[in-house]
Amino acid sequence: MLKLATWNVNSVKARLPNVLDWLKTADPDVVLLQEIKCETGNFPYFEIEGLGYHTAVHGQKSYNGVAILSKLPIEDVVCGLPGDEFDTHARYIEATIGDLRVASIYLPNGNPVGTDKYPYKLAFMDRLKARARQLLAEDRPFALGGDYNVIPEPIDCYDPKAWEEDALFRLETRRKFRELLNLGLTEAYRALHPGQGRAYSFWDYQAGCWPLDKGIRIDHFLLGPRAADRLVSATIDKEPRGREKASDHTPVLIELETAG
DNA sequence: ATGGTTGTTGGACAA
Numbered sequence: 001m002l003k004l005a006t007w008n009v010n011s012v013k014a015r016l017p018n019v020l021d022w023l024k025t026a027d028p029d030v031v032l033l034q035e036i037k038c039e040t041g042n043f044p045y046f047e048i049e050g051l052g053y054h055t056a057v058h059g060q061k062s063y064n065g066v067a068i069l070s071k072l073p074i075e076d077v078v079c080g081l082p083g084d085e086f087d088t089h090a091r092y093i094e095a096t097i098g099d100l101r102v103a104s105i106y107l108p109n110g111n112p113v114g115t116d117k118y119p120y121k122l123a124f125m126d127r128l129k130a131r132a133r134q135l136l137a138e139d140r141p142f143a144l145g146g147d148y149n150v151i152p153e154p155i156d157c158y159d160p161k162a163w164e165e166d167a168l169f170r171l172e173t174r175r176k177f178r179e180l181l182n183l184g185l186t187e188a189y190r191a192l193h194p195g196q197g198r199a200y201s202f203w204d205y206q207a208g209c210w211p212l213d214k215g216i217r218i219d220h221f222l223l224g225p226r227a228a229d230r231l232v233s234a235t236i237d238k239e240p241r242g243r244e245k246a247s248d249h250t251p252v253l254i255e256l257e258t259a260g
Numbered sequence: 261a262t263g264g265t266t267g268t269t270g271g272a273c274a275a
Contacts, residue, residue: 010275011267035275037268062268063275109275149275204275205265248266248275 001232002256004030006104006145006219007240008202008249012036012067015247016044022240023051028253029071030097032104032145036065043067060090066104066146070097081105083127091124099259100227101135105146110167118167121149125176132183132222141226143256144185147249148220150177152187155197156217168218186228188221188254193234201236202249210241219252230257 005028009015012033023031031053036043040059048055052071058079059065068074074095081092094103105128110121128144135142151169154160163169181187193199200215209215223231233255241250 014267035267063273111275207264209264245266 002030002098002100002258003028003253004032004102004143004145004221004256005237005251005253006032006034006147006221007251008034008106008147008219008247010035010037010247010249012044012065013038013042014245016047018240018243018245018247020047020051022237022251023048023053023069026237026251026253030102031069032102033067033069034065034104034106034147036067037063038065056093056095058090058093060088064090064106066090066093066106068093068095068097068102068104072097081124081127081131083130084123087124099141100256101138101140101142103142103144103146105144105148107146107148107150109149110173113165113167113170121167122172122176125180129180129183132180132185132224135224136184139226140224141230141259142224143227143254144222145220145252145254147218148177149218150174150220151216151218152177152190152220155195156200158198158200158214158216163216168216180222184225185222186225186231188223188228188231188234189217189236189252191228191234192231199236201252203241205248210246219249221252221254223254227256230259231255232257
Protein backbone atom coordinates (compact mmCIF):
# COMPACT_ATOMS: atom_id res chain seq x y z
CA MET A 1 0.00 0.00 0.00
CA LEU A 2 1.17 3.50 -0.82
CA LYS A 3 0.00 6.25 1.54
CA LEU A 4 0.02 9.75 0.04
CA ALA A 5 -0.79 13.06 1.70
CA THR A 6 -1.24 16.64 0.59
CA TRP A 7 -0.82 19.50 3.06
CA ASN A 8 -0.67 23.26 2.69
CA VAL A 9 1.61 24.04 5.65
CA ASN A 10 1.57 27.87 5.39
CA SER A 11 5.35 28.26 5.89
CA VAL A 12 7.44 25.13 6.39
CA LYS A 13 9.74 27.07 8.71
CA ALA A 14 6.96 28.27 11.05
CA ARG A 15 5.39 24.79 10.89
CA LEU A 16 8.50 22.63 11.19
CA PRO A 17 7.83 21.11 14.66
CA ASN A 18 4.21 20.33 13.67
CA VAL A 19 5.27 18.88 10.32
CA LEU A 20 7.96 16.66 11.84
CA ASP A 21 5.57 15.40 14.56
CA TRP A 22 2.90 14.63 12.01
CA LEU A 23 5.29 12.80 9.67
CA LYS A 24 6.37 10.60 12.58
CA THR A 25 2.83 9.67 13.64
CA ALA A 26 1.02 9.51 10.27
CA ASP A 27 4.02 7.94 8.53
CA PRO A 28 2.97 8.69 4.93
CA ASP A 29 5.06 7.36 2.02
CA VAL A 30 4.58 10.46 -0.12
CA VAL A 31 3.79 14.02 1.01
CA LEU A 32 2.88 16.92 -1.26
CA LEU A 33 3.52 20.25 0.47
CA GLN A 34 2.28 23.70 -0.54
CA GLU A 35 3.00 27.22 0.65
CA ILE A 36 6.40 26.33 2.03
CA LYS A 37 7.22 30.06 1.74
CA CYS A 38 10.99 29.59 1.47
CA GLU A 39 13.63 29.59 -1.20
CA THR A 40 14.66 26.18 -2.52
CA GLY A 41 18.00 26.40 -0.72
CA ASN A 42 16.43 27.23 2.64
CA PHE A 43 14.17 24.17 2.86
CA PRO A 44 14.72 22.18 6.10
CA TYR A 45 16.32 19.27 4.22
CA PHE A 46 18.33 18.04 7.21
CA GLU A 47 15.36 17.57 9.53
CA ILE A 48 13.04 16.00 6.93
CA GLU A 49 15.62 13.76 5.31
CA GLY A 50 16.47 12.67 8.87
CA LEU A 51 13.02 11.03 8.98
CA GLY A 52 13.84 8.96 5.91
CA TYR A 53 12.39 11.12 3.14
CA HIS A 54 13.83 12.04 -0.22
CA THR A 55 12.93 15.61 -1.18
CA ALA A 56 12.20 17.62 -4.30
CA VAL A 57 11.65 21.33 -3.71
CA HIS A 58 10.49 24.24 -5.87
CA GLY A 59 10.63 27.30 -3.66
CA GLN A 60 10.76 31.07 -3.83
CA LYS A 61 11.19 33.92 -1.40
CA SER A 62 8.25 34.86 0.90
CA TYR A 63 5.34 33.34 -1.01
CA ASN A 64 4.10 30.10 -2.55
CA GLY A 65 6.57 27.23 -2.89
CA VAL A 66 5.82 23.50 -3.28
CA ALA A 67 7.65 20.28 -2.44
CA ILE A 68 7.45 16.51 -2.69
CA LEU A 69 8.64 14.18 0.09
CA SER A 70 8.97 10.47 -0.54
CA LYS A 71 10.36 7.41 1.21
CA LEU A 72 11.05 5.89 -2.21
CA PRO A 73 13.47 7.69 -4.53
CA ILE A 74 12.15 10.67 -6.51
CA GLU A 75 12.94 10.73 -10.23
CA ASP A 76 12.46 13.02 -13.23
CA VAL A 77 11.57 16.16 -11.29
CA VAL A 78 10.00 19.00 -13.29
CA CYS A 79 9.43 22.41 -11.70
CA GLY A 80 6.70 24.72 -12.99
CA LEU A 81 3.47 24.15 -14.90
CA PRO A 82 3.95 24.53 -18.67
CA GLY A 83 2.02 27.09 -20.69
CA ASP A 84 3.18 30.50 -19.42
CA GLU A 85 6.85 31.39 -19.56
CA PHE A 86 6.18 34.63 -17.66
CA ASP A 87 4.61 32.91 -14.63
CA THR A 88 7.19 33.40 -11.85
CA HIS A 89 5.19 31.82 -8.99
CA ALA A 90 6.50 28.53 -7.58
CA ARG A 91 3.20 26.65 -7.60
CA TYR A 92 3.84 23.33 -9.33
CA ILE A 93 6.29 20.45 -9.05
CA GLU A 94 5.98 17.06 -10.70
CA ALA A 95 8.02 13.88 -10.29
CA THR A 96 8.00 10.09 -10.60
CA ILE A 97 7.87 7.78 -7.56
CA GLY A 98 7.90 4.09 -8.44
CA ASP A 99 5.50 3.82 -11.39
CA LEU A 100 3.43 6.79 -10.23
CA ARG A 101 3.66 10.33 -11.60
CA VAL A 102 2.75 12.84 -8.86
CA ALA A 103 2.37 16.62 -8.72
CA SER A 104 2.19 19.02 -5.80
CA ILE A 105 -0.03 21.94 -6.81
CA TYR A 106 -0.67 25.30 -5.18
CA LEU A 107 -3.41 26.67 -7.39
CA PRO A 108 -3.82 30.46 -7.25
CA ASN A 109 -6.42 31.79 -4.78
CA GLY A 110 -7.85 34.23 -7.32
CA ASN A 111 -9.24 36.84 -4.90
CA PRO A 112 -10.20 39.55 -5.23
CA VAL A 113 -12.31 38.75 -8.29
CA GLY A 114 -12.13 41.76 -10.60
CA THR A 115 -8.34 42.06 -10.36
CA ASP A 116 -5.81 40.28 -12.56
CA LYS A 117 -5.57 37.59 -9.86
CA TYR A 118 -8.78 35.91 -11.01
CA PRO A 119 -7.93 35.52 -14.71
CA TYR A 120 -4.52 34.24 -13.57
CA LYS A 121 -6.30 31.53 -11.57
CA LEU A 122 -8.51 30.52 -14.51
CA ALA A 123 -5.55 30.48 -16.88
CA PHE A 124 -3.61 28.31 -14.42
CA MET A 125 -6.54 25.87 -14.38
CA ASP A 126 -6.51 25.76 -18.19
CA ARG A 127 -2.78 25.01 -18.11
CA LEU A 128 -3.41 22.24 -15.56
CA LYS A 129 -6.08 20.82 -17.86
CA ALA A 130 -3.60 20.75 -20.72
CA ARG A 131 -1.03 18.98 -18.55
CA ALA A 132 -3.62 16.44 -17.33
CA ARG A 133 -4.51 15.71 -20.98
CA GLN A 134 -0.87 14.92 -21.70
CA LEU A 135 -0.59 12.63 -18.68
CA LEU A 136 -3.78 10.81 -19.71
CA ALA A 137 -2.34 10.31 -23.19
CA GLU A 138 0.77 8.75 -21.65
CA ASP A 139 -1.49 6.04 -20.16
CA ARG A 140 0.39 6.02 -16.88
CA PRO A 141 -0.89 6.14 -13.28
CA PHE A 142 -0.80 9.65 -11.85
CA ALA A 143 -1.99 11.62 -8.82
CA LEU A 144 -2.33 15.41 -8.86
CA GLY A 145 -2.61 16.60 -5.26
CA GLY A 146 -2.62 19.97 -3.64
CA ASP A 147 -4.37 23.11 -2.54
CA TYR A 148 -6.70 23.68 -5.50
CA ASN A 149 -8.34 26.72 -3.89
CA VAL A 150 -11.61 25.34 -5.29
CA ILE A 151 -14.72 24.41 -3.29
CA PRO A 152 -16.17 21.82 -5.70
CA GLU A 153 -19.79 21.72 -4.44
CA PRO A 154 -22.07 23.45 -1.92
CA ILE A 155 -21.67 20.54 0.53
CA ASP A 156 -17.96 21.36 0.66
CA CYS A 157 -18.68 24.73 2.31
CA TYR A 158 -20.16 25.62 5.72
CA ASP A 159 -22.12 28.52 4.19
CA PRO A 160 -22.37 28.37 0.37
CA LYS A 161 -24.44 31.57 0.23
CA ALA A 162 -21.67 33.59 1.86
CA TRP A 163 -19.10 32.25 -0.64
CA GLU A 164 -21.17 32.69 -3.83
CA GLU A 165 -19.00 35.47 -5.28
CA ASP A 166 -15.69 34.26 -3.88
CA ALA A 167 -12.99 33.14 -6.33
CA LEU A 168 -12.91 29.74 -4.59
CA PHE A 169 -16.59 29.01 -5.19
CA ARG A 170 -18.11 31.15 -7.92
CA LEU A 171 -19.71 29.25 -10.79
CA GLU A 172 -16.97 30.03 -13.28
CA THR A 173 -14.40 28.44 -10.94
CA ARG A 174 -16.50 25.35 -10.26
CA ARG A 175 -17.19 24.91 -13.99
CA LYS A 176 -13.49 25.01 -14.75
CA PHE A 177 -12.82 22.45 -12.01
CA ARG A 178 -15.50 20.17 -13.49
CA GLU A 179 -13.89 20.52 -16.92
CA LEU A 180 -10.73 19.15 -15.36
CA LEU A 181 -12.61 16.21 -13.78
CA ASN A 182 -14.50 15.58 -17.01
CA LEU A 183 -11.24 14.77 -18.79
CA GLY A 184 -11.53 11.51 -16.87
CA LEU A 185 -10.02 12.32 -13.48
CA THR A 186 -11.32 11.03 -10.15
CA GLU A 187 -11.54 13.36 -7.16
CA ALA A 188 -10.48 10.83 -4.55
CA TYR A 189 -12.26 12.02 -1.41
CA ARG A 190 -15.62 12.64 -3.10
CA ALA A 191 -15.45 9.35 -5.00
CA LEU A 192 -15.21 7.37 -1.77
CA HIS A 193 -17.55 9.59 0.29
CA PRO A 194 -20.40 10.55 -2.05
CA GLY A 195 -22.75 13.15 -0.63
CA GLN A 196 -20.81 13.58 2.59
CA GLY A 197 -20.66 17.16 3.83
CA ARG A 198 -18.82 18.82 6.71
CA ALA A 199 -15.56 17.24 5.60
CA TYR A 200 -13.33 20.26 5.44
CA SER A 201 -9.60 20.74 4.84
CA PHE A 202 -9.31 24.49 5.61
CA TRP A 203 -10.56 26.74 8.39
CA ASP A 204 -9.70 30.44 8.39
CA TYR A 205 -7.62 31.68 11.32
CA GLN A 206 -10.12 34.50 11.82
CA ALA A 207 -13.46 34.78 13.62
CA GLY A 208 -13.25 31.45 15.41
CA CYS A 209 -13.75 29.44 12.23
CA TRP A 210 -11.98 26.36 13.61
CA PRO A 211 -13.90 26.03 16.91
CA LEU A 212 -17.15 26.79 15.06
CA ASP A 213 -16.24 24.27 12.31
CA LYS A 214 -16.76 26.92 9.63
CA GLY A 215 -14.57 25.17 7.09
CA ILE A 216 -14.26 24.53 3.37
CA ARG A 217 -12.85 21.59 1.40
CA ILE A 218 -10.27 22.91 -1.04
CA ASP A 219 -7.38 20.41 -0.84
CA HIS A 220 -7.84 17.55 -3.27
CA PHE A 221 -6.31 14.54 -4.97
CA LEU A 222 -7.21 14.16 -8.65
CA LEU A 223 -6.34 10.72 -9.98
CA GLY A 224 -5.83 9.42 -13.48
CA PRO A 225 -7.79 6.21 -14.29
CA ARG A 226 -4.94 3.85 -13.56
CA ALA A 227 -4.36 5.40 -10.11
CA ALA A 228 -8.10 5.60 -9.44
CA ASP A 229 -8.35 1.84 -10.03
CA ARG A 230 -5.97 1.38 -7.08
CA LEU A 231 -7.71 3.80 -4.69
CA VAL A 232 -8.65 2.15 -1.39
CA SER A 233 -9.11 5.04 1.04
CA ALA A 234 -9.36 8.82 1.23
CA THR A 235 -9.39 10.61 4.58
CA ILE A 236 -8.89 14.01 6.16
CA ASP A 237 -6.74 14.12 9.29
CA LYS A 238 -8.13 17.00 11.35
CA GLU A 239 -5.74 16.51 14.26
CA PRO A 240 -2.98 18.89 13.07
CA ARG A 241 -5.48 21.75 12.68
CA GLY A 242 -6.26 21.66 16.41
CA ARG A 243 -2.67 22.05 17.49
CA GLU A 244 -0.76 25.07 18.73
CA LYS A 245 0.79 26.98 15.83
CA ALA A 246 -1.40 25.08 13.34
CA SER A 247 -1.55 25.70 9.61
CA ASP A 248 -4.97 26.88 8.45
CA HIS A 249 -5.09 23.71 6.29
CA THR A 250 -5.04 20.10 7.49
CA PRO A 251 -3.66 17.05 5.63
CA VAL A 252 -5.73 15.04 3.15
CA LEU A 253 -4.64 11.43 2.67
CA ILE A 254 -5.21 8.64 0.17
CA GLU A 255 -4.06 5.04 0.00
CA LEU A 256 -3.28 3.36 -3.30
CA GLU A 257 -2.85 -0.36 -3.72
CA THR A 258 0.68 -1.12 -4.74
CA ALA A 259 0.92 -2.07 -8.42
CA GLY A 260 0.59 -5.82 -8.81
C1' DA B 261 -18.94 44.19 12.29
C1' DT B 262 -15.51 49.35 7.30
C1' DG B 263 -14.03 43.47 12.20
C1' DG B 264 -11.22 39.23 12.78
C1' DT B 265 -5.59 36.06 12.27
C1' DT B 266 -1.17 34.39 10.67
C1' DG B 267 3.26 34.62 8.03
C1' DT B 268 6.89 37.08 5.79
C1' DT B 269 9.07 41.01 6.79
C1' DG B 270 10.49 44.88 8.86
C1' DG B 271 5.31 48.28 5.66
C1' DA B 272 2.30 46.13 2.99
C1' DC B 273 0.59 42.16 0.96
C1' DA B 274 -1.29 37.49 0.62
C1' DA B 275 -4.44 34.32 2.26
